[in-house]
Amino acid sequence: MKKSTLTIIALFLAFTIVVGQTRKERKAMYDSQYNYELACLGVGQDGTKLLKVWGYGKKVDNAIYDAKRTSVAAVIFRGVPAGNGAAPTPSLLPVDGYEKNMDFFDEFFKDGGMYLSFVNLTTDGTPGGSDNIKMSHGYKVAVSASINFNELRKYLQDKGVVKRLDAGF
Secondary structure, eight states: OHHHHHHHHHHHHHHHHHHOOOHHHHHHHHHOTTSOOEEEEEEOSSSEEEEEEEEEESSHHHHHHHHHHHHHHHHHHTEEOOBTTBOOEEOSSOTTHHHHTHHHHHHHTSTTOGGGGGEEEOSOSSOOGGGEEEETTEEEEEEEEEEEHHHHHHHHHHTTSSOOTTSOO
């Protein structure tokens, strides 16, 4: 009896530690400049950036949604690297931008959040071949995404998260 009670308590504590995610951990997830795997495929029409982005998930669909979230987070927090004739684009936020606007970004990046309105996938269906890799803990999937960069910047400016370009220093 005593042994089973201790086992249950230990399992509960382990589950609480694994599932409980602090703000600091979320900051590390979105604010890390090393957390994004993406490549610039070029510049689209009307202020869009074409990116190839990798996402991770237990299922292919989850990895695709992670890639969507990653594409927007990379544009905001890290910037877009140069590639295929496109110049590099700097990040929209300063280094401490997530910390100052943590509540906004937690809501913005929640499941089904506002970030989805700035992503247009150009990949149809489930990726195949080298863009869909089965790993020990799930899938690593690459999708091509078109990010509406100008509308994203305008939205963040309207919300007061990013300074306007004409605001000066």
